[in-house]
Amino acid sequence: MAKITFISRDGSEKTVEALDGLSVMQVAVDNDVDIEAACEGSMACATCHMVVDADWYGKLTPPTEEEEDMLDLAFGLTETSRLTCQIRVSDALDGARFSVPEE
Numbered sequence: 001m002a003k004i005t006f007i008s009r010d011g012s013e014k015t016v017e018a019l020d021g022l023s024v025m026q027v028a029v030d031n032d033v034d035i036e037a038a039c040e041g042s043m044a045c046a047t048c049h050m051v052v053d054a055d056w057y058g059k060l061t062p063p064t065e066e067e068e069d070m071l072d073l074a075f076g077l078t079e080t081s082r083l084t085c086q087i088r089v090s091d092a093l094d095g096a097r098f099s100v101p102e103e
């Protein structure tokens with residue numbers, strides 16, 4: 001179990017408890033965070049893109065080449081962007097912060 005904070009485009013924050021093993025995308029969708037996640041985690045859409053807080057980016061398992069290729073198609077790409085369907089929740093994620101990207 002980890003507490004994860006999602007930050008909306010308007011700056012509002014939502015901190016939720018996330019079960020180990022779920023993807024961060026699933027946790028976001030379950031908590032009405034405004035991302036689309038159109039392909040439901042099969043890494044075919046890039047609409048689960050979120051921006052990871054700089055402090056946290058380096059602590060995550062690095063993205064695969066496939067994720068990086070798909071990220072190139074994402075809107076509002078930043079240096080710390082990730083596809084949240086590719087990040088698994090674990091205790092190590094406790095306190096992590098993810099922002100909805102600019103459109």
Ligand code: FES
Nearest residue numbers: 041043046048085
């Ligand atoms: S949900 Fe489509 S790439 Fe993550």
